[in-house]
Amino acid sequence: MATVKLLTDAEVAAIPTARAVFDDIRATRKSDFVNNFWRGLANDPVLLKRTWEDVKAVMVGEGALDPLVREMIYIAVSTANGCQYCVHSHTAAARARGMSDAQYGELLAVIGLAGKTNHLVTAMQIPADPEFQVKS
Amino acid sequence: MATVKLLTDAEVAAIPTARAVFDDIRATRKSDFVNNFWRGLANDPVLLKRTWEDVKAVMVGEGALDPLVREMIYIAVSTANGCQYCVHSHTAAARARGMSDAQYGELLAVIGLAGKTNHLVTAMQIPADPEFQVKS
Amino acid sequence: MATVKLLTDAEVAAIPTARAVFDDIRATRKSDFVNNFWRGLANDPVLLKRTWEDVKAVMVGEGALDPLVREMIYIAVSTANGCQYCVHSHTAAARARGMSDAQYGELLAVIGLAGKTNHLVTAMQIPADPEFQVKS
Amino acid sequence: MATVKLLTDAEVAAIPTARAVFDDIRATRKSDFVNNFWRGLANDPVLLKRTWEDVKAVMVGEGALDPLVREMIYIAVSTANGCQYCVHSHTAAARARGMSDAQYGELLAVIGLAGKTNHLVTAMQIPADPEFQVKS
Amino acid sequence: MATVKLLTDAEVAAIPTARAVFDDIRATRKSDFVNNFWRGLANDPVLLKRTWEDVKAVMVGEGALDPLVREMIYIAVSTANGCQYCVHSHTAAARARGMSDAQYGELLAVIGLAGKTNHLVTAMQIPADPEFQVKS
Amino acid sequence: MATVKLLTDAEVAAIPTARAVFDDIRATRKSDFVNNFWRGLANDPVLLKRTWEDVKAVMVGEGALDPLVREMIYIAVSTANGCQYCVHSHTAAARARGMSDAQYGELLAVIGLAGKTNHLVTAMQIPADPEFQVKS
The missing domain is CATH 1.20.1290.10 (AhpD-like)
Known part of the structure; x- marks a missing residue:
């Protein structure tokens, strides 16, 4: 059990900022799977966006x-x-x-x-x- | 300041087990420098020996x-x-x-x-x- | 699973010191619910009492x-x-x-x-x- | 002692990205003082910039x-x-x-x-x- | 759930180094029970052996x-x-x-x-x- | 350097609650030496008193x-x-x-x-x- 709701794809789809991040996670990773961490962060789309940008900058690519x-x-x-x-x-x-x-x-x-x-x-x-x- | 005395080379030389470890550290690292960690551990030659064996096995070599x-x-x-x-x-x-x-x-x-x-x-x-x- | 038994209200009732603490928790919080932390601590009524006094002094009131x-x-x-x-x-x-x-x-x-x-x-x-x- | 050099204002001035961050720190905080954390991070201007943006977004303002x-x-x-x-x-x-x-x-x-x-x-x-x- | 497979006795039996460690754990502890920590470590028999030797030296005996x-x-x-x-x-x-x-x-x-x-x-x-x- | 002033005996003497705790520390330990931890806590006599009571109850005596x-x-x-x-x-x-x-x-x-x-x-x-x- 988490202290926040883990948002489903349908719930994320209703939040434009969050949806854009989920789309980028899927495109970057070339996979439809989005793990629970991002579903928890999606409750705060600004924090979600900033955290994903950090992860993408540091962990992805050469x-x-x-x-x-x-x-x-x-x-x-x-x-x-x-x-x-x-x-x-x-x-x-x-x-x-x-x-x-x-x-x-x-x-x-x-x-x-x-x-x-x-x-x-x-x-x-x-x-x-x-x-x-x-x-x- | 440490909670233990940091043994000098002269003090280590008087403890056969410790001296053998220090000799091996120097031979393995091809350097005369032995850092403070080992000088603190030398107060307990058994712990010194076991710890160095661990470090040598894990960190040294291919x-x-x-x-x-x-x-x-x-x-x-x-x-x-x-x-x-x-x-x-x-x-x-x-x-x-x-x-x-x-x-x-x-x-x-x-x-x-x-x-x-x-x-x-x-x-x-x-x-x-x-x-x-x-x-x- | 805990390393201690979580005492039920009936078990706590049989330990005067623990019962008094549970009564005070309920009165202070204006709720019948006593969470598992206190049920674990109740195995050691002295530790229970001292911990609750700390929590009450620091976290409750103005x-x-x-x-x-x-x-x-x-x-x-x-x-x-x-x-x-x-x-x-x-x-x-x-x-x-x-x-x-x-x-x-x-x-x-x-x-x-x-x-x-x-x-x-x-x-x-x-x-x-x-x-x-x-x-x- | 740090594991990195703590850059002076003169050294920072020679790195455009770092200088811009230092300028923004000073403008945002309305103070000429830039503490050692930023002087250490300045060795990696990209990490400096991303970290300052995070701190500014989270800690500054209403x-x-x-x-x-x-x-x-x-x-x-x-x-x-x-x-x-x-x-x-x-x-x-x-x-x-x-x-x-x-x-x-x-x-x-x-x-x-x-x-x-x-x-x-x-x-x-x-x-x-x-x-x-x-x-x- | 673990990040490694917890090896069964049958699987351990097929790895000579691991089997010898399990035999020694059982003989030392005078019990047939070998807990999950060792079953996880058994995936790397060298690490298993070194860790058990440490535990035995430090925790067992006078x-x-x-x-x-x-x-x-x-x-x-x-x-x-x-x-x-x-x-x-x-x-x-x-x-x-x-x-x-x-x-x-x-x-x-x-x-x-x-x-x-x-x-x-x-x-x-x-x-x-x-x-x-x-x-x- | 500490984040608080470490109070001298003269400063503690001017705070009745703190002075009583320092007197009890000295009497309990049968020593005039009061270490820096208590001199920092003395800035908040209530926290000082509660902390000393905890330490005395848990660490002193049979x-x-x-x-x-x-x-x-x-x-x-x-x-x-x-x-x-x-x-x-x-x-x-x-x-x-x-x-x-x-x-x-x-x-x-x-x-x-x-x-x-x-x-x-x-x-x-x-x-x-x-x-x-x-x-x-």
């Missing part, structure tokens, strides 16, 4: 990082933040972009290791080495 | 994921967990492995976007779409 | 902040902490106190934006500007 | 929520996320928007209480009451 | 801390990290190791209190007292 | 859990929440209550391991085993 790498970074952040839905949706997205079982296993291994050393470092309150400093 | 990609995933987890030292050390490591400014900019953009949508999803308590389900 | 504003702050913290139950219960409470759709949309927008900039700041390890300093 | 309330929600999220810089910058912003000591005391009280009950709820894994459900 | 105390510390971390499964599994483990209702009540009280003061401290950005400093 | 165990649980929560000050203050308190190096090493090992498995579990979204269920 860039300095491979799209699959971007999805794996997204999974890493979502895991550390404990966002269940986001873990599910971006793991599905990474698989759709070709993530192999071996890549997924390594992703899990890095995430688990970072979780461990993050906790050890914080418990010991290790001060940053001067060697890490950015030259200005 | 794998299904490029070493630079692994460092960027590490930065992502460390950021979401708010581990300042880890952010510094792994950003330095990613740069040492060749992370370009453009790659770093995209890494930041993905981390920021994930932070945003993680919060939106959790605030709306969006339920996972059945389409994300793993086939068994 | 103050420097409007009760609805306090509920929205509660939602913000609960979202960042990933507490699903708390997000649900305080979103319901905010709506009961008159939160409009427009106010909720802005609340989500601020929470999402803070999630984004929190992550960007932590990833870049931005140092506090001296201008933020409190005068002593 | 809306359904009072600007001070928006700042207090921002403080709440930043606290739960452990973002030190963000806590400092938005507490300063809230004070600049007139937050009284009494309001700040209540804000702290709600944040602390939410921190407590969030942990209690998660430790007990309390299931959501059906009464919280949104009608569809 | 040590400076009582096994029940170690389980309660595990619950504390898992709660603050919002890991639902871990809260469930380690609360069950603590009960199996004899945690009384009174001990559990105090554990919850400490976790809740820490949640509260952690948030208050972070909101006020309290600097560490020099008295806390470790002598070197 | 109970079902040894006072040292309670301090170690506090460290665990504070670490996972990334509260630097709290990690420092409660590590100092645990040492003052006799925590040995071996106990501290095991505490760190459990915290680090929990950090690792919490992340692995969340990344794989492992569902709770029915065997963990509390009997009602």
Whole structure:
């Protein structure tokens, strides 16, 4: 259960701004499927539009990082933040972009290791080495 | 200031297990520099040894994921967990492995976007779409 | 499923301290409904009593902040902490106190934006500007 | 120390996109002061521009929520996320928007209480009451 | 639903490394029951093996801390990290190791209190007292 | 730097409610030292009083859990929440209550391991085993 209504296609169709975003999601992804996140955001068409523009700008298309790498970074952040839905949706997205079982296993291994050393470092309150400093 | 003493090379040299780990860190990384994290862990040589073995197994050498990609995933987890030292050390490591400014900019953009949508999803308590389900 | 039994009214009635708290919750809220959080806490009547006194002192009655504003702050913290139950219960409470759709949309927008900039700041390890300093 | 160089006004002036954002920050806030967050982001002018547009759209100007309330929600999220810089910058912003000591005391009280009950709820894994459900 | 298949005993039996770990889990715990965490990890036998070795080294057998105390510390971390499964599994483990209702009540009280003061401290950005400093 | 003024003894002496709390802290702890957390809270004497009463009730005196165990649980929560000050203050308190190096090493090992498995579990979204269920 969500704290907002998840709008159906019919309900979205009645809100011009939301409908335009849904059309663009479908065109960009070349798929008719629009997942629940967007159906929840559609209750606030302005927030929906701004969020989709962000996602489209950052996650879609060519860039300095491979799209699959971007999805794996997204999974890493979502895991550390404990966002269940986001873990599910971006793991599905990474698989759709070709993530192999071996890549997924390594992703899990890095995430688990970072979780461990993050906790050890914080418990010991290790001060940053001067060697890490950015030259200005 | 740390909650533990950061052991000097002389102090580590007096603890055989710790010294062996420090030697391996230096040999593996082909550098004399050993950062503070290991100097804090050296107070408990067993924990030091097990942690280094983990880091060496996961982060060093060839794998299904490029070493630079692994460092960027590490930065992502460390950021979401708010581990300042880890952010510094792994950003330095990613740069040492060749992370370009453009790659770093995209890494930041993905981390920021994930932070945003993680919060939106959790605030709306969006339920996972059945389409994300793993086939068994 | 919870890690504790959620006590029924009959079970609570058999524990004098817990019953008195439940009576006060009902009288204060002018409603017979007592939500699951209190039914879990009732297993430890001392913790139940102290927690209810805290909630009553902070969230009920007049103050420097409007009760609805306090509920929205509660939602913000609960979202960042990933507490699903708390997000649900305080979103319901905010709506009961008159939160409009427009106010909720802005609340989500601020929470999402803070999630984004929190992550960007932590990833870049931005140092506090001296201008933020409190005068002593 | 940051993981990026904090650009000076002179360095920003050499990057047209960044300079335009800095000009707009100054014009919007009617102040010459540009805080470190933007100086870090200026290394990636596209991310700078998109982030400022977000902040301007959500935090500046009239809306359904009072600007001070928006700042207090921002403080709440930043606290739960452990973002030190963000806590400092938005507490300063809230004070600049007139937050009284009494309001700040209540804000702290709600944040602390939410921190407590969030942990209690998660430790007990309390299931959501059906009464919280949104009608569809 | 998980992001990975939870392997059955039959599927695990076909993977020698995984089968050896499952055999050791059963022998160590003197129980035929192997919980879902290990069935998920079994998809990556190397990660499974390394994780079990860690758990066995840290959580099983005599040590400076009582096994029940170690389980309660595990619950504390898992709660603050919002890991639902871990809260469930380690609360069950603590009960199996004899945690009384009174001990559990105090554990919850400490976790809740820490949640509260952690948030208050972070909101006020309290600097560490020099008295806390470790002598070197 | 804090977001609030850290009140000196002279300033606290001028606020009767705050002075009474400081007197009780000193009497309870049998020490003249009052750490910065209370000096920050003293700006809001009501919040100061309620918080101290909580800490005194939960952390001081005999109970079902040894006072040292309670301090170690506090460290665990504070670490996972990334509260630097709290990690420092409660590590100092645990040492003052006799925590040995071996106990501290095991505490760190459990915290680090929990950090690792919490992340692995969340990344794989492992569902709770029915065997963990509390009997009602």
